[in-house]
Amino acid sequence: MPDSAGGGERPRVLVLGGGFAGIGAVHNLKKADVDVVLVDRHDYHTFQPLLYQLATGLLETTAVGHSLRDLVKDQDNATIHKAPITGIDLEAREVRFEGLAPITYDFLVLALGAQVNFFGTEGAAEHAFPMYTLRDAVKLKDHVLERWEASDKDSALVDDGALTVVVVGGGPTGVETAGALAELYRSNFVTDYPSLPQEKARVVLVEAGDEIFAMFKPNLREYAKDALEQRTVEVMTGARVQSVSPTRVTLASGDVIPAHTLVWGAGLQGNALVQSLGLDLERGNRIGVGPDLTVKGHPEVYAIGDVAAITDAKTEQLLPQLGSVALQSGHHAGESIARRVDGKKAKPFKYRDKGTMATIGRGAAVVQMLGGKTMKGAKAQVAWGTVHLALLPTNEDRAKAVVEWAGAAFSHQRTGRITVTSDSD
Ligand SMILES: Cc1cc2nc3c(=O)[nH]c(=O)nc-3n(C[C@H](O)[C@H](O)[C@H](O)COP(=O)(O)OP(=O)(O)OC[C@H]3O[C@@H](n4cnc5c(N)ncnc54)[C@H](O)[C@@H]3O)c2cc1C
Numbered sequence: 001m002p003d004s005a006g007g008g009e010r011p012r013v014l015v016l017g018g019g020f021a022g023i024g025a026v027h028n029l030k031k032a033d034v035d036v037v038l039v040d041r042h043d044y045h046t047f048q049p050l051l052y053q054l055a056t057g058l059l060e061t062t063a064v065g066h067s068l069r070d071l072v073k074d075q076d077n078a079t080i081h082k083a084p085i086t087g088i089d090l091e092a093r094e095v096r097f098e099g100l101a102p103i104t105y106d107f108l109v110l111a112l113g114a115q116v117n118f119f120g121t122e123g124a125a126e127h128a129f130p131m132y133t134l135r136d137a138v139k140l141k142d143h144v145l146e147r148w149e150a151s152d153k154d155s156a157l158v159d160d161g162a163l164t165v166v167v168v169g170g171g172p173t174g175v176e177t178a179g180a181l182a183e184l185y186r187s188n189f190v191t192d193y194p195s196l197p198q199e200k201a202r203v204v205l206v207e208a209g210d211e212i213f214a215m216f217k218p219n220l221r222e223y224a225k226d227a228l229e230q231r232t233v234e235v236m237t238g239a240r241v242q243s244v245s246p247t248r249v250t251l252a253s254g255d256v257i258p259a260h261t262l263v264w265g266a267g268l269q270g271n272a273l274v275q276s277l278g279l280d281l282e283r284g285n286r287i288g289v290g291p292d293l294t295v296k297g298h299p300e301v302y303a304i305g306d307v308a309a310i311t312d313a314k315t316e317q318l319l320p321q322l323g324s325v326a327l328q329s330g331h332h333a334g335e336s337i338a339r340r341v342d343g344k345k346a347k348p349f350k351y352r353d354k355g356t357m358a359t360i361g362r363g364a365a366v367v368q369m370l371g372g373k374t375m376k377g378a379k380a381q382v383a384w385g386t387v388h389l390a391l392l393p394t395n396e397d398r399a400k401a402v403v404e405w406a407g408a409a410f411s412h413q414r415t416g417r418i419t420v421t422s423d424s425d
Contacts, residue, residue: 010035010077011106013337014095016085018045018068020323021305022111023393024330025337026071026078032338036078037103039095043068043082046134049323049388050401052173055137055144056180057188057417063400065134071393085112090277090298107300107337110287111330112274114306114321117267117284122243128264131173140263142419144181147260149419152193161258163201166249168241169266170207171215172358175224177263178205179361182231188414203233204257206249208240208266213366215320215356216374220366223376227364268321270307282309282318291348293333302336304329312351323391324354357384 011034015022018040029036044065053059072078083100088108096102116132118124129140144165151157163185167178182203190198205212205228212228212235213221225235240252241262249257270285279295282288286309287295293310295301304310305326310319319325328351336346357380359365365381368374375383385405389398 011341012037012104013107013109014039014103014105015109015111016040016088016095017111017113017305017307018042018071018080019048019111019113019305020326020391021113021307021330021333022109023068023071024327025109025111025302025304025334026075026330028331028334029077029338030075032077032334032341034077034107034337034341036075037081037105038068038072038078039081039083039085039097039100039103040068041082041084042134043080044134045071045393047392047397048132049391051131051134051137052177052180054134054416055131055140055177056184057141057414058180059401059404060416061134061138063397063404064137066393066397085273088273088277090279090295090301093300105300108298108302109330109333109337110274110295110301110303110307111305111326112271112307113326114268114270114284114286115272116264117269118264119267121241124241124244124262124264127244127246128168128262130264131177132268138421140261141416142421144184144261145417145419148189148193148196151196155196157260158197158200159258160260161247162260163196164204164257164259165202165261165263166204166206166241166257166259167263167265168206169264170205170209170212170235170237171265172213173265174205174207174263175212175228176359177265178203178233179228179231179359179364181263182228182233183361184414184417186232188417192417202259204259205233205235206239206241206251207235207237210237212237213358216358216366216368217372220368220374220376224358224360224364224366227360231361268306274307284309292336292346293329293349302333304333310349310351313348314351319351320356322356324387325351327391328352354387355383357387359384 015038050064054064083097087096094104116130147162151162242252243250287303288309306321332349353370355369357367363378365384367380367383392398
């Protein structure tokens with residue numbers, strides 16, 4: 001074991017990123033004889049699978065963002081700092097930050113997640129609404145509410161597409177967002193804004209491939225498409241968005257959709273910081289790791305979660321960028337470091353697949369298990385809820401989510417549909 005980076009008795013473990021992966025690593029270091037330092041640019045952990053529920057008023061901000069300090073309050077060996085990372089020097093074993101002195105480490109855990117990939121689509125970086133951060137979800141909610149309020153005052157805006165939303169991407173993020181927006185429109189806005197024509201408030205899902213939900217079996221794809229259409233979502237497959245302006249979406253076919261809102265749920269790439277590490281990166285800017293999740297040539301550096309390209313030992317396929325992969329890889333990294341500090345050998349990572357799943361709307365979800373078994377409808381939604389409740393960081397958060405989901409299921413109300421951030425006072 002090297003001398004501690006801090007010059008003290010114990011090795012220092014520096015964890016970069018407080019998402020599922022980073023928090024998983026920190027928690028499994030609780031009993032280790034180390035000093036753990038977690039740095040994130042936010043003072044909260046974001047529960048990304050519920051962002052679409054925040055964006056559509058079903059959940060409050062604090063049900064989706066959780067104080068990082070709360071998450072480690074019972075862990076004496078852990079410290080949190082809120083600071084953007086500006087540079088990582090793997091040779092010097094030092095990380096630099098904005099507004100925080102550089103920190104050296106004995107072990108480094110890279111848990112920086114991914115970021116949106118607009119694939120060079122013209123106007124997307126300026127005008128699209130991505131769905132990746134807490135701020136993204138709140139911005140989208142406020143923008144949609146603002147467009148309905150503006151149309152309520154000036155109905156001419158409706159024909160200009162003020163109420164129409166185009167959602168790009170037929171994967172889980174796009175499908176969940178389109179389904180939830182359609183329910184918000186048809187269940188809530190229909191009574192909130194009785195004078196506005198609902199038929200001109202379109203929710204259009206645009207997918208470049210031949211089908212939505214390409215990762216699911218054909219019966220689940222068909223079910224999802226029907227469930228979306230029942231909720232009045234217009235599903236356009238084989239269509240690619242070419243450019244975006246504040247009020248128009250132009251498709252590669254030349255068709256133009258008047259729409260004041262475009263939600264981007266189409267692509268991710270590894271965090272941009274990893275490009276500066278001098279490592280060979282895998283597809284999508286992800287850091288390749290060995291079976292123990294360490295980075296080649298750097299046994300003291302672990303890469304976990306969305307930022308890592310982790311190969312499943314069982315299937316030899318790359319694991320998807322999912323919450324359960326991030327959490328389990330985080331737990332594994334934490335446990336491995338604890339074992340090594342204790343003089344024991346680390347074990348290879350084994351992923352336990354809980355199935356691939358997504359929701360489409362109230363009472364509509366799909367689940368596909370590793371063995372090929374599938375589930376759909378309300379039963380699948382219960383399975384989705386169970387798996388995602390387990391991912392929530394604390395029991396208090398689980399209780400809060402259950403109360404809010406149950407309330408919304410019975411009342412069909414979305415109490416979060418108020419605008420706060422853009423108010424003038
Ligand atoms: C809309 C959406 C819906 C999803 N739905 C599901 C789902 O239903 N089920 C599921 O299993 N998975 C889902 N996922 C995927 C899942 O959320 C991710 O796989 C998971 O969050 C990855 O965890 P992570 O810890 O690797 O990264 P993240 O959760 O992204 O955490 C990375 C952390 O690093 C911090 N960070 C990044 N860059 C810097 C920097 N320069 N300086 C300081 N801090 C930085 C960020 O602030 C963040 O807290 C969804 C993802 C999205 C976007």
